[in-house]
Each structure stands twice: as structure tokens, then as C-alpha cells.
Amino acid sequence: MAVNTNAVVIGAGVIGLAIGRALAQRGLETVVLEKAGTIGSETSSRNSEVIHAGLYYPPGSAKARYCTRGKKLLYDYLQSHGIPYRRCGKIIVAADSADCPRLDAIAERARRNGVDDLRELSRDDIRQLESSIEAAAGLLSPSTGILDSHQFLLSLQGELEAAGGIVALATPALAGTLGAKGQHSVSCGGSAPTTVTCKALVNATGLWARETWVRLDGGEASAMPPDQFFAKGHYYAYSGKAPFSQLIYPLPTAGGLGIHATLDMAGQVRFGPDVHWVDGIDYTFDEGGKAGFIAAIRRYFPGLVTSRLTPAYTGIRPKVVGPGSADADFAILAEPQHGIPGFVSLHGIESPGLTASLAIAEDVATAIAGR
Incomplete structure (x- = not known):
């Protein structure tokens, strides 16, 4: 035909x-x-269902332009179509003082991308907002959110x-x-x-x-x-009452934004993703990296109860550059x-x-x- x-x-x-x-x-x-x-x-x-503010991307890049414009279009669409979402905000944390210059660089890049609502946080500020988080400093992004994808x-x-x-x-x-x-x-x-x-x-x-x-x-x-390259990430669910009211992100790592804490529309917490470079599409959940996962989370959430972590799902990110490349x-x-x-x-x-x-x-x- x-x-x-x-x-x-x-x-x-x-x-x-x-x-x-x-x-x-x-x-x-x-x-x-x-x-x-x-x-x-x-x-x-198979992602974090996050509405990003446009903090990380090089000024003038397609990612920066499309993210900042797309954020407004997406919020307007969700609101006008009655689709569940929450403008819950996000805190990017620097685990210790040595990481603070990287936090400053993110803040400067965000400003150059037109993100003008960031708030710098001290250790005490973070504890007042999220008492279970331990960090030397942070950035609050109030326009970051989540949606029902x-x-x-x-x-x-x-x-x-x-x-x-x-x-x-x-x-x-x-x-x-x-x-x-x-x-x-x-x-x-x-x-x-x-x-x-x-x-x-x-x-x-x-x-x-x-x-x-x-x-x-x-x-x-x-x-x-x-x-074409593939970066696989694992997500763990965290059972019980959510310890945070906002999204918690560490500083970015090679290939991703670090193992962060996100919320779904039901208020449950997920941690992830990590980064594993793979040769093909395989969504099998491998718990072999769980120890490293736990260590990464405990850098900002020392009260993590490991028995509450259960495998949720995996996702794979399409990339045009491989490991070791910017x-x-x-x-x-x-x-x-x-x-x-x-x-x-x-x-x-x-x-x-x-x-x-x-x-x-x-x-x-x-x-x-x-x-």
C-alpha cells in the first residue's frame, strides 16, 4: 500500500x-x-520527570535556549491543560567548601542564561529549608518543578x-x-x-x-x-515518608547531573540516575553499583536508610559523544x-x-x- x-x-x-x-x-x-x-x-x-530551569548549559547553546524557553511554554501548557505538575523547587548542594567554586560557576552560567530567580544558600539556610540535608552551601532554584510526563x-x-x-x-x-x-x-x-x-x-x-x-x-x-553513545542510569525508589519537600541535586558529574533526589506527583522520593556507558539498549536493573549509589547519596543525605531503597527502573540517555568527552x-x-x-x-x-x-x-x- x-x-x-x-x-x-x-x-x-x-x-x-x-x-x-x-x-x-x-x-x-x-x-x-x-x-x-x-x-x-x-x-x-524513563527519566526524572523534572522541569529544568536552565542552570547548567553553556550560554548560547541549544540546550540553554530551548530549556529556558521550553520551561515557560511547558508550565503554560500544563496549567492550561490541567495536567498535574508542581513547581516544587530544587536545591543544588556543595557537599564541602572545596566544591563552592563549582557552585558559583553554575550560578554565573544560570544568570547568563537568563535565570534570575536563584538564591544562594548557606549551610544554615539549607538546614532551615531541608533539615535532613548536610551541605556547605547551595543554590535554590524555585522555578524547577516536576510533572506527570x-x-x-x-x-x-x-x-x-x-x-x-x-x-x-x-x-x-x-x-x-x-x-x-x-x-x-x-x-x-x-x-x-x-x-x-x-x-x-x-x-x-x-x-x-x-x-x-x-x-x-x-x-x-x-x-x-x-x-551515537548510550549512558544508562539506575533509579531507586525510597519507601516511606519523603524526607524532602524539594528536589535535591549534588554537583554534576561526568555524563550526568549526579545522583539526585526527585519527587513524583504522589510525593514519593526517587534517587538517580548514575552513569554507566553501555553498548546497546538494555533496561535490566543491575544492583552491582548500589554501594557507590549509597555513598553518593550520603554525601548530602547522611541519614539515608538503605533498607528503604528498592530498585525502580533504568533509563538510557542518547548522546553524541562518549565517555571522557565534554x-x-x-x-x-x-x-x-x-x-x-x-x-x-x-x-x-x-x-x-x-x-x-x-x-x-x-x-x-x-x-x-x-x-
């Missing part, structure tokens, strides 16, 4: 759904293809479909052609194998972004996709970067991708609809 449409988005995670919604609302006939049987089953549902995903899907778009589940993109003249085709598997042709094609497959581009590269593509920016590659009209491919969309999703979608859809 052959189908022709205006736009195809591959991947029904938060980025793909947000882009699909934005395209459909601009009047483009849009199909979102998803190989799994449900939306948002990988990176979008599942409800957000469902809402994006609903608005996409209300605007005439289609989400095709259990429909993998098996191969395709990236046309140099802006006419692309995608061969789809599933219960009814189909070839879809379109003028706009978006690769929003997250962990599979490089692999997907290679599968599509049957036309006259002029560039190869970025490298953190990389989002890679959102369109015609100016690769020379292929109507094709946009997104790589390394890790944290703060959830926060940035609506802002990323806004720009991708504007670029495509304006062609």
Missing part, C-alpha cells in the same frame, strides 16, 4: 509527539510512526489527532529514501506494510536516531549522521547542516529534552511549514 502525506515524524516520544502536534496545528497532514505499541515507552518515560504525552497525542494528525503505533520505519529534491519515502512494517511519501520528514527516534538515519539513507544524502549540545540537523531539503534529524536529545520539547517542536515546525 502507498500513502502520500505532507509530513512524517518517526518516533512517538515526547519530542516526536510535540513536533507532530505542532506540524498538524499548522495545517500539515502529519503521520507519526512508532515502532512500539505505546507512545513514549523509552527515554520519555505520561499525562503530558497523552495530551500531545490528543491534540495532534484533534488537528487531523495520525499516530501509527507498532509501525516501524524499516527503510526509506531521502530525496535531494525534497520528496522522501519511508517503508513501514507492521500489520499493513506501507510506503509513505512526504515532503517533510523528521527523525525523532532518540536512542535509535543514528540507526534510523542510516535506514533512510537510500537516496542522495550528503552527510552521515552523528555518532558534554555535547543537542544536534538538530536540518537542510543547512546536511543539504537534504525537508529533512530534520534530532540527535543527543537527552536532559533537558522533556523541558525543551515544546520549544524544539516550535522551531522544527516553523522551519518545515515555512518551506
